[in-house]
Amino acid sequence: MALEHALLVSLSERPAAGLELARRFDRSIGFFWSATHQQIYKVLRRMETDGWVTATTQAQSGAPDKRVYTVTDVGTKVLADWIATTTPRAGSRSEIAVKMRAASYGDRDALLANIRELVADHRTRLAHYEGLAARDYPSPSSLSGQQLDTYLVLRGGILQETFWIAWLTEYLEAHA
Amino acid sequence: MALEHALLVSLSERPAAGLELARRFDRSIGFFWSATHQQIYKVLRRMETDGWVTATTQAQSGAPDKRVYTVTDVGTKVLADWIATTTPRAGSRSEIAVKMRAASYGDRDALLANIRELVADHRTRLAHYEGLAARDYPSPSSLSGQQLDTYLVLRGGILQETFWIAWLTEYLEAHA
DNA sequence: CGCCACTATGCAACTAGTTGCATAGTGGTC
DNA sequence: GACCACTATGCAACTAGTTGCATAGTGGCG
Secondary structure, three states, X not given: OOHHHHHHHHHHHOOEOHXXXXXXXXXXXXXXXOOOHHHHHHHHHHHHHOOOEEEEEEOOOOOOOEEEEEEOHHHHHHHHHHHHOOOOOOOOOOHHHHHHHXXXXXXHHHHHHHHHHHHHHXXXXXXXXXXXXXXXXXXXXXXXXXXXXXXXXXXXXXXXXXXXXXXXXXXXXXXX | OOHHHHHHHHHHHOOEOHHHHHHHHHOHHHHOOOOOHHHHHHHHHHHXXXXXXXXXXXXXXXXXXXXXXXXXXXXXXXXXXXXXXXXXXXXXOXXXXXXXXXXXXXXXXXXHHHHHHHHHHHHHHHHHHHHHHHHHOOOHHHOOHHHHHHHHHHHHHHHHHHHHHHHHHHHHHHOO
16 A cells, blocks of 8 residues: 555655646656556545645646645654654565566467567666666665665666666577 | 466465465565465466366365465466566555655654665575575576576666665665 | 275355556646 | 647546455364
């Protein structure tokens, strides 16, 4: 149940409407937590009825009205309480790992082609993340507080992409 | 929908009952796909009605009967077809990453303590995986086929644990 | 003999997340 | 003027996975 809390973090930084939150998730926080707009709308409604956020309808010129959500005092407390709870290690899920293990029961060449595509994809993302890091955080050692945290999560994205490239490449080379 | 296929892989290697599959998942294939026994029972029943596996009740001394599942020709074909389909990049989910980003809205010391626990946990797992690798695969370069795949998935586990240790440690050091 | 742990399977209720579609206004373009 | 793309929100139906509990036999311990 972390989507609620991810939304609280994003809304604490700046109030926003559902679709805008979905777009924010495509960047930054979404490296490690993605959600479709439907799921976000659903959860925002629940958070509103639970009193974690309040919504105000905001008219726009050239686009439909939007419901802008703001975190309440209750929401702020919920977030702080959640941070203090212990998170256990999360078991990762990877379909491609299952296929690697399964390769001898099917078409290995097709799998290797799939993996080559994935490597290219991960390389693209890695380049994108490194670009963001270079542009937005030219001197990381001088950061602190929230900015430092945001940078470190981006670092997590970079390290994770590096892990994927290394592993998938090792698989390709072992089956070359 | 990869649990079905993970079960097909495991059952292709050797027929087994539900609980035994759950135990196998705790090791090897479970590095990248975990499931509770309830979920496994549910999926096995569906696979049986779909004709992917057949079940035979097997009496035991000192334990209740068990339903041993064997992959059918249909199941073998389903698995091969699945391997040939393209898997897209999977978006990873990490609650601790959301907390890292959220730390300035709560008790950072509590989060740091949580992360230190996680580092210890990942170190333990890494040591365990490296032990398995050293014991079961003393000369990896001579492997091929299914054994090579199993080894490479274990390598994935090792690389993944290494990623987690590196990232979490970087977070701790930045906030030291 | 009562209690606990273990093996084994399963039901019921729930939560989380996905997929497909609907609605509706604005603005651009061919 | 028809068509398309974009912004914005939402419903309905579905699939996947989790949580808590139930059942039932075996074997060990004190």
